[in-house]
Amino acid sequence: MTTPSPLPDRAYHRSGFPSLFEVLSRKTLPPVDLFSFYIYMRDQQRSVDYLDFWLDVSQHLSLCRHYVRRLHRSVIEDTPELEKETSKRSSYILDNAGEGPSNEKGSTSDQRLSAFLRSDHGSTNHSPQGSLGSNRSTPGMERPRPSFMTNDGSSPGNNSSSPGQISSGADNVPKREDLRASAEKILYTYLLPGSEREIIIPQGILNDIQEAIEGPDQRSDPELFDAAKDYVFQAMERDAFPGFLQSKGLGNIVPPSMMMRLIIGLLALFGGFWTAFILIFRDASRSTRCWIILPFTICVYALFSHQWQLDPVLVLAGFSEYTFMDFSRIREPFIKSILTRRAIVLLAAMIVADTAFCCLFIFVPGKML
Template sequence: MANPPSPTVVHHRTRLPTLFEVLSRRTAAPVDLFSFYIYMRDQQRSVDYLDFWLDVSQHMSLCRHYVRELRQSVLLDTPELEKSASKRSSAVLESFDATEAGPSNSKQRATDHEVSQALRDEHDVRHHSHSNSQSSSRTRQTESAVDSPMLAEPSPGQVSSGSGQHTVARTDIRASAEKILYTYLLPGSEREIIIPQGILNTIQHAIEEETRDDPEVFDAAKDYVFQAMERDAFPGFLRSKALGNVVPPSMMARLVVGLLALFGAFWTSFILIFLDKSRRTRCWVILPFTIGIYLLASHQYMLDPIMALVGYSEYTFFNWTRVREPFVRKLLIKRAWMVLVTVAIIDAALSCLFIFVPGKRL
């Protein structure tokens, strides 16, 4: 049995997790981000929405890293700023580090705005410096040296803790923003997602016309995608993973095998009755009845009760992972006992009917 990666810290909640908590990697299998990604890919068929959301979050992390390195390089050049009363950049980074990945709530919006404003200010300063530098050939040569790839994008091994060089260049942020636009948003793009035309026009104008690449550009689209996943996909994910432990291909296989087993049980039972076999011989019909009813109940409840009791959940066909979310494990155990009691009652009723009915040889 293959186990997907899962968080090492399990939050002992007494309720089902929210989409915010899943995307923030605060949950464990089978309701973790990995399982949600598999569900969006295999069952919901809309994994592009989740990939867009994750890429936008990665873009925000890239911007945060760039702003942090920019602040460090400024402090190295002007150490007296560290002691000044204005520590806006430091406050921005501290507040961002405390912010979790999720929808753009008030705290997230404040952080996004601060990081975006820092990036826009830095972009305006570079643009202004570039315009003024055209009056001097010497300044142009200096800018050419500063903007060279060897200095702007050093390899990780060349960057030391005391260096003002950046591991993330501004061109990386620009490329990240354009990749998101051209991959997910523009009509006819490789992995186009459906968002309101007004949001698309705003993002396209900000990136292509205003040359913006800050995280605030994608706020509206990110919120729209989050709400769409929360409304359309997440309830089904919870039903599938928190109340059940088998995937649709496995459910279909159980349905087919269960119907065959039940047909075999009825066929055998009638044959034994009409051959007037003894009740001891007819006791063997318990086996196909049990198999058939168990598999049909598993299909009906989307739950394999035995696997639930031992603590496993299926995330792809015949690949199982251990249930690590405590509240989900309790739910699955309760439902497993309910399914087993139902199977036992139906199995006992059918078996007794065909075992104790008087036989008559035809």
């Protein structure tokens, strides 16, 4: 069974391992794509809430950009032709808000976007009806948090119910209330103590965000999450990403498969030794002893695959394992070249070890007991 993975918008040819920012920006291909990182954070790192927080904040930024663009278009459409030329300077901040490199730290365009949203605060300064901020203590008012991982295994960020996801329908044009509801949802889902998917961030950062959203300013601009987003990014880059590269950049099997290979390898090792000693002490012919090549080959292949976290036959066939017995093609050129070289070296080591075991027990003199 193979699992399709979304391709990035552009193909990037690199001469080294990708960075975490490239993975999160969807500039990488399987097995080091965003979907693979999500699965790794969920199944192995057990800290997928940090990645979901980062993705939700990024979608909140997209929601803010979409809101500002729509607002700018409506301003231009309502401006008389004679006044459009004189309004260019005043509308420049709207026209350029949110443009530039996607999610780039310190982006001037994102700063202009946040500055505009703060200046536009007077247009609405109350919580939208039904939002989490309207009545946090009433359980019935709390909206269920949509997950980035749907039941059909779709990739993160493609779920239309996610907080920042924008549909193309006219009825789904974002409003200022939607921006505030999105900011509140991030706060009450991830940041407040005891929240549904609480992540650990410094108390000072949490206090600043809570004051900005619930205080008199009632901010909803994406800049208010910058400190928390940077902290989460650095935590993932330090604690999770090296293990992800080790698992997917240098190997192609997941822990359950490794455990299965360990069990099979140990059983085959026991069976190989038992069979070999039985044949030796019954003084069987060397041609008969050649059958021990079967258990020893299985033993060597399984144990070496477990130790290297690599199945060389799968690599040469061009596959990597997402989850247990669920495979996808290796599409990242640099990763494919690294795994192919490791697979060839591993196969050579397997052949040497297997040959040594078989020669030892085939050519040793037999003795009838």
